[in-house]
Amino acid sequence: MADPPNNPHDAYFRHVLAKPANAAGELQAVLPPAVSARVDWGALELQPCSFVTPELRSRFSDLLFRTRLAGHDAFIYVLVEHQSQPHPLMPFRMLEYMVRIWNHYIDDHPKTDTLPVVIPMVVYASPNGRRWNKPTELADLISIDPGGRTALGDYLPNLRFLLDDLAAVDVPALLTRKLTPEARVMLVLLKRAQGNRHLDKDLTLLLDDFGAMLAASGGKAELVCALTYILIVGETSESDLGSVIGQLGPQAREAIMTTADRLRAEGEARGEARGEAKSEAKWRAQALVEQLSEKFGTLTAETVATVRSATPERLRVWSARILTASSLDEVFQ
16 A cells, blocks of 8 residues: 555455455454354465456455365455446356366366365445345356256256445444454445545544554554545545544654645656656657658548557557558558
8 A cells, every 4th residue: 555556445455354364353254153163264374366357456356365174275265346336247256266266276286186165255345335236146147947947956056155245234333343453444444435525423433443553563554554545535634534533642643644745745746647658648649640651651630640549559569660561551550
């Protein structure tokens, strides 16, 4: 969270739940007690891999934990969805990721003749409070008449994922979960922070957790991480935040001011960088138009418009091709 990421939800979720102690409380709050009792929580270990493709990471984030389940290798796969509507094919998506996890396991254990348990779990954080209203079972996605479903029986795939629908859990209920302060703050903020102009009311309920975070080793950095998320996705004024968080003392007040100042400075820097990039692209486009005209003669208005609307990467490719191209088609192919 040192820099405002393209997807702050992903960055904040990963930063907090990547720590096994934080993840354990959230997982135990959702897993059935009979399953939770069989998990070796002391062996919980984050795996350095992700199964969500880059183009989907604006909507989904995932974490894979390895552990032991009644003495056997096991994995717990956690995917968080942060968009206004739940993905309608989520059971299929989870099956797809589970197969990738098993393939990854087979690559690491080429002589294995068994597969480990993979427990799938989805944390759903809707920014507008809309509850999950899509299937959580793979069988419900199969388009078939009731008679055919009965006839096929066990030949239809059977998979259900665990769901933690934050929209269906109110803040007081989240506060009663046996979570670490970091995890509790993170879940409440995922539920309430985005676009919220009055987040100070919720933050008042989290003062004890913020205080515990600040008192722990490295706690100021964790507070800054939470404040960064709040200031990026929320709309509560800095003064309203200060009136609540400032109650924790001078360290907290300093954290608010320095975080807000840093984000403003970074925003200005990104704006300047975008302006410089736009200026460079305009210069490259004009240079390429002149080169094309010199080599191939007068250009059509359509060709000029194509060049001027191109991305900087495309302009660089075309500028290199013009050295050997014998026609406009060879440049733009």
